[in-house]
Amino acid sequence: MFSHISSNNQSQKLKQLLLLATLSLSFIISGCGSDNTETEIVEEEVVIEEPSDNVSNEITDTDFETTDWTDATHSKSADPDFDEVFDNTQVKRFDFVVTPERWQSMLDNMTDLYGEFGQRTSGPGGGLSDQDEDPIFVPSDVYYNDKQWYRVGIRFKGNSSLQTSWQQGILKLSFKLDFDEFEDDYPQIDNQRFYGFKKFSLKNNYDDQSLLREKVAADVYKRAGIAVSNTAFYALYIDHGNGPEYFGLYTLVEEIDSTVLETQFVNDDGNLYKPEDGGANFVEGSFNTDNFEKKTNEDDEDWSDIIALFDALHDETRLNDPATWRTNLEAVFDVDGFLKYLAVTGIIQNWDTYGRMPHNYYLYNNPETSKLTWIPWDNNEALQNGKMGGSLALDFSNLESSNWPLIAKLYADETYKARYNNYLQDIIGDAFETNSIQGIYSDYSSLVEPYATTELSGFSFLNSSNNFYQAIEKLNEHAESRSEEVETYLNSQ
Structure with missing residues (x-):
């Protein structure tokens, strides 16, 4: 798996092995819960580094080839492949690989917007603040089924759910993905798509211990004949410098201002x-x-x-x-x-x-x-x-x-x-x-x-x-x- 990760950088091979080991371990652990007996969520300390004044978002990594690019998987000319992306019969997997500097800039920006990670700020609404500014986009490589999507724009997303998760010290945050957000900086990815899709929301199933409500509700609207986003379950892993980390089970949601309008x-x-x-x-x-x-x-x-x-x-x-x-x-x-x-x-x-x-x-x-x-x-x-x-x-x-x-x-x-x-x-x-x-x-x-x-x-x-x-x-x-x-x-x- 993930042979394409090493195509541009030999050091990624070690990360592939770590990623495979992590996935295998997750299935071994999951067997403990299959008989409905209670198991504790595995303890994992979330460490957020102090904001740095030296983080740079300068675009310098422009020398690469899009070796995994095909018309069906990456091109704007491809019709949206709903069966591939929104499959109700399996949990798909995304891997984000983002440089440590860019990841830190995302965290620093969140600190600027919502205060220190894991600390509730004082203010109206139980510490929640009115914030019109969205978190910043940064380029990240996205991997799916042995293929790489290049310099995809990712950012944290949400309103009260984003603030509350951050203040509670939970790093399972929702994401917005835009596959050609940085096409001006990287001409190689002009009009890049993911099986015909330009943008997604990757929802963290906030405050939902079943992790099903976002998807099932959308399914019911769809079954009733109402225009609504397609949805699917995805496991998310992020490598921001220390190997892939399991960020949890997410729900991928089709963006309204894209293929929903075009197809419905x-x-x-x-x-x-x-x-x-x-x-x-x-x-x-x-x-x-x-x-x-x-x-x-x-x-x-x-x-x-x-x-x-x-x-x-x-x-x-x-x-x-x-x-x-x-x-x-x-x-x-x-x-x-x-x-x-x-x-x-x-x-x-x-x-x-x-x-x-x-x-x-x-x-x-x-x-x-x-x-x-x-x-x-x-x-x-x-x-x-x-x-x-x-x-x-x-x-x-x-x-x-x-x-x-x-x-x-x-x-x-x-x-x-x-x-x-x-x-x-x-x-x-x-x-x-x-x-x-x-x-x-x-x-x-x-x-x-x-x-x-x-x-x-x-x-x-x-x-x-x-x-x-x-x-x-x-x-x-x-x-x-x-x-x-x-x-x-x-x-x-």
């Missing part, structure tokens, strides 16, 4: 927005361009499609001429898609999205219909009642209606309420049917068990393997309870 819509020419904070809750009069960041057509300063949605939603015809109100709203917004999204989200539960938090969704102006379409995002907190007051009730009885008018006004309309109820019935009988979803839990938990139960202390949100098994039990219990809850709600209508 007619094209990616429409406006894509990533709403956040403020006007992202659609309260009348709250629209602000800052709260609707454009991810496509960034240079076109035109938010008329978002403004049209605000206007249609809050038009007075809702009360004196509901039919006209519905017609005008549906001219600019995929209402049925949103109602289906509400039904899925209500069944699986997610407190960290619209209705509780003004974030974790995208809006795409579908070129085929000229309607804004709702796309869910960031599902690691799904499949549980959750925090911060918990998830919304199926009848939205715990919704603060004045703060979340896009839900409140649609549910108050009898026509839309009936459609929502029909979607609930359809989804609980298909996309989230109890036996089916429990079968998925069984398959996925068996698949990831060797990787979850061998995560290392300091690189895991588990205290022991028993946490993992208990979390799977809770997911199965949750599936049963949601079926009962939907039945009770529908019988009351």
Whole structure:
């Protein structure tokens, strides 16, 4: 394995042997947890060096050949290979090889943004700070199935989950990958892709002891016919100067502003927005361009499609001429898609999205219909009642209606309420049917068990393997309870 690592540097051979030994050891250890007996997460001290004033990010390593490059694996001309990248039947493996200097610059940058590693800072929100600046990208070589991808841009990603993990002293952080981020510095990698994909998020399954929620929630949205990212399980190893270290089991997530638009819509020419904070809750009069960041057509300063949605939603015809109100709203917004999204989200539960938090969704102006379409995002907190007051009730009885008018006004309309109820019935009988979803839990938990139960202390949100098994039990219990809850709600209508 990893013969390509040594093609440019003979010293990498030793790292290959260490990497193989690490992987073999992880499977030996994992057998200890296969009978559901409790094993402690292996203790591993995470040492972060003091920030250095001498770290340089100067690009000097430009003399190399892309010997592993093929059209199918590296070229922009290749169609996205979903079967290769998003395989539900196995846990794939990524290896990042980044120079010690660049790794240290990433850690130094995190210290500048969020304070000392393993130390909670004082401030509002329990030590969490508002931070508009993303962590820095650095070049890293990425290895997968004996092939090398060159000088790939990697950075840490996330918001509260990133800060909290850092402050808790857990180095299992989420990553953003951009395969041609540094093409201007390295002409050899112009338009580099990973089996047709330009960008990914590599999610750390924050605060999820089952390590399944990000993937299963996306699967349920997909099964219900909602546009959503494809996902897959990956084991991540990083060599930043001392040989490969196991960083844990991650979930690879397809980026919305790339292949999701290209493959799940007619094209990616429409406006894509990533709403956040403020006007992202659609309260009348709250629209602000800052709260609707454009991810496509960034240079076109035109938010008329978002403004049209605000206007249609809050038009007075809702009360004196509901039919006209519905017609005008549906001219600019995929209402049925949103109602289906509400039904899925209500069944699986997610407190960290619209209705509780003004974030974790995208809006795409579908070129085929000229309607804004709702796309869910960031599902690691799904499949549980959750925090911060918990998830919304199926009848939205715990919704603060004045703060979340896009839900409140649609549910108050009898026509839309009936459609929502029909979607609930359809989804609980298909996309989230109890036996089916429990079968998925069984398959996925068996698949990831060797990787979850061998995560290392300091690189895991588990205290022991028993946490993992208990979390799977809770997911199965949750599936049963949601079926009962939907039945009770529908019988009351």
